[in-house]
Amino acid sequence: xxxxxxxxxxxxxxxxxxxxxxxxxxxxxxxxxxxxxxxxxxxxxxxxxxxxxxxxxxxxxxxxxxxxxxxxxxxxxxxxxxxxxxxxxxxxxxxxxxxxxxxxxxxxxxxxxxxxxxxxxxxxxxxxxxxxxxxxxxxxxxxxxxxxxxxxxxxxxxxxx
Numbered sequence: 001x002x003x004x005x006x007x008x009x010x011x012x013x014x015x016x017x018x019x020x021x022x023x024x025x026x027x028x029x030x031x032x033x034x035x036x037x038x039x040x041x042x043x044x045x046x047x048x049x050x051x052x053x054x055x056x057x058x059x060x061x062x063x064x065x066x067x068x069x070x071x072x073x074x075x076x077x078x079x080x081x082x083x084x085x086x087x088x089x090x091x092x093x094x095x096x097x098x099x100x101x102x103x104x105x106x107x108x109x110x111x112x113x114x115x116x117x118x119x120x121x122x123x124x125x126x127x128x129x130x131x132x133x134x135x136x137x138x139x140x141x142x143x144x145x146x147x148x149x150x151x152x153x154x155x156x157x158x159x160x161x
Contacts, residue, residue: 024079024122028129030156032056035135036063040154042129048072050083052116056091063091065135067116079122083133086115093142108142122158129156 025044032040036056044050048071056063069085091110118133135150 024124024161025127025129025158026160028156028158030129030154032152032154034152035150036065036152040156042069042156044071050085052085052087056089060095061091061093061110063089063110065089065114067114069116071120079124080119081121082117082119083131084115084117086113088113089137110139111141112137112139114138127158127161129158130154131156 028042030040032038032054038054038056040054042050042052050069050071052067052069054065065087067085067087069083071081071083073081089112093108093110095107114135114137116133116135118131120129120131122129131154133152135152136148137150138146
């Protein structure tokens with residue numbers, strides 16, 4: 001329990017330490033490679049706050065993830081920064097192996113919560129944003145548990161620069 005309180009305290013301090021910083025773009029659309037792979041849309045809602053949606057697509061499943069992110073530049077203002085945030089995902093599974101009951105099922109509803117921690121770089125001379133992140137998730141349904149191996153590389157075209 002003390003370990004969880006320590007992690008929560010560190011996260012709260014990190015969030016409070018953010019300074020408002022304007023981004024060089026407002027909206028970006030692109031692809032995400034990794035887990036999950038799919039389409040990503042990021043939109044800044046003010047200062048250093050952004051919303052990101054990820055449509056993840058697999059061979060027999062899909063997920064839609066919504067994230068609230070707080071972005072912070074590193075001391076070098078040339079487009080390199082980091083971010084932290086959280087949100088949730090929903091989706092569907094068309095068949096697949098049920099590890100809890102050890103059988104294949106015909107489909108299921110996917111539901112869970114997500115965190116995100118990453119670095120991003122906006123190329124000053126081009127309308128491109130690159131990000132590398134870790135997106136751990138806790139699935140509530142159909143396979144309940146912690147999934148910590150979700151890493152992704154996103155390449156986005158930036159609008160409104």
